[in-house]
Amino acid sequence: MTDVAMPLALETRGLCKNFGALTVANSIDFRLAHGARHALIGPNGAGKTSFVNLVTGVLHPNDGVIMLDGADITALTQAQRVKRGIVRTFQITTLFRGLSVLENVTLAVSERLGSGGDIHRPAGSRRHIIDEAYALLERLRLHDEALRPVKELAYGRQRLVEIAVALGLAPKVLLLDEPAAGVPSSESGTIIETIERLPADIAVLIIEHDMDLVFRLARRITVLVAGQILVEGTPPEIAADARVRQVYLGERAHA
């Protein structure tokens, strides 16, 4: 459509990764538009989390190119990619469990602003960092628990802290790896609302199993099977696709 001429927020070309005989990414050509609400779905072991790890620099591809805003970032380290605006959350909650909610977010904000390594001043003296982190908690309605250690929070609240930490990094591209994983359905509503309220200029890629969540949030869906893109389209197109149904009914198409 019209955004073909514009540089994409994120693009991969021919992305390949294998561990010995196991192929987790097989020539993936993926495009994420600016401000996208895009979902990546697929059965267990399809390579969804590996894709996130490749894009964020945890894993290095055997072949292929990763572009952010038209610039090749394939050779950059994890930290350098974060500085450019690629930010992720984790499928399994990965937080500073012993530290307070506020500190979790403060660490992220402080790294983004380049103060993370300051040694010559007390951590509390940069009030604008703390205030920014606190404002973020207010936005996600986590501020009542600001001073509580993360490990004391209910799991659903911890999933929100995951998102808060990511937002503290002012992402351009946000990769949400199963944001509602392990959360009881009574609490997943809050997470969905939070994702719906994300600033429109952030390109969001949601990796998810929960189809309700995917069809509520995504405007485009990519289906990944065995490290390959099976099909991409709008939610109605995906819902109507026979191959996708086959995959999700458990009858793998052995092509």
Add this chain to the structure above:
Amino acid sequence: MAIAERVVAGAAETFARRHRFRWYEALPWLIALAAYFAFPDYLALGSQILATVLFALSVDLVLGYAGIVTLGQAAFFGTGAYTAGLLAAHGMGAPVVGLFVAAAAAAVVGVISGAIVLRTTGLTQLMMTLMVAVMLYEAANKANSITGGADGLQGMEVSPVLGFFHFGLYGKTAYFYCLAALFVGWLVMRRIVHSPFGRSLTGIRENEARMHAIGSPVFKRRLVAYTISAAMAGVSGALVAQTTQFVATDSLGFERSGNVLIMLLLGGIGQLYGAFIGVPLYMIAQDRFAAIDPVYWYFWIGLLLVLMVMFARGGVLGIIDRIGALIRRQR
């Protein structure tokens, strides 16, 4: 409602004030001064304790804050001790200058070994730290002509502190010299752990994967911490060398690395004050047990540690925390 709002608005404020001094932080220094007057016959032991607290602080920075498990901290202690010793044995006995040179030498060993050791994790890392210390130990042992080998370094002549305070027979100067050095070391350490850098070390200890994911240069941070810690350990070694006027290979020995770890665990790790509790407790207990039972005193130390591990994980500070939590619940 009004109260709730005040609590909420206060959260950021409370958080920003964490680095302010608390009354109990004056306790170690008041006790150290009181001990000087109360136990004038034990000043030599007192000096050793003060120097060892600094050594334990250096371990706390890497282990308690940066989450680097080390069995080789003696490498830096010994480097500092031999540096100060060799300076004093070759006519450069100004003690304060000796401390700075020792810190620099230990920092160099720290940054070089750290660049290798910190690329590994877990058990491998533990063995690497041990290996660095063992290699330096053997080097000191073999370099007979320089270090005196197994006989120890002879002929140290330490000048008066700042050209004025002589190291006398009764150890008064040594005590205050060590106390002053520890005080400076504590101020530096306190500054570090409360800085954004120190908080990021805690972040690395809590969850390394997340630190990478928020864009933190984890390896670099660890290397800086490791180097600072090495310098502190070096100063501690130099203090012991200068105040005892002797250096032997045991300053690089495994026992020193192991003992300091035990002392720190006894006090509590990652809380800045574990070293101030664990080291005196261990060293005084060792001194008393050895006086009461010269043959089996190590048994009593062992028993103390077994009890500690069984009933008091988190050390003395852990016990204090739990009592504090109990009292708060009672209210």
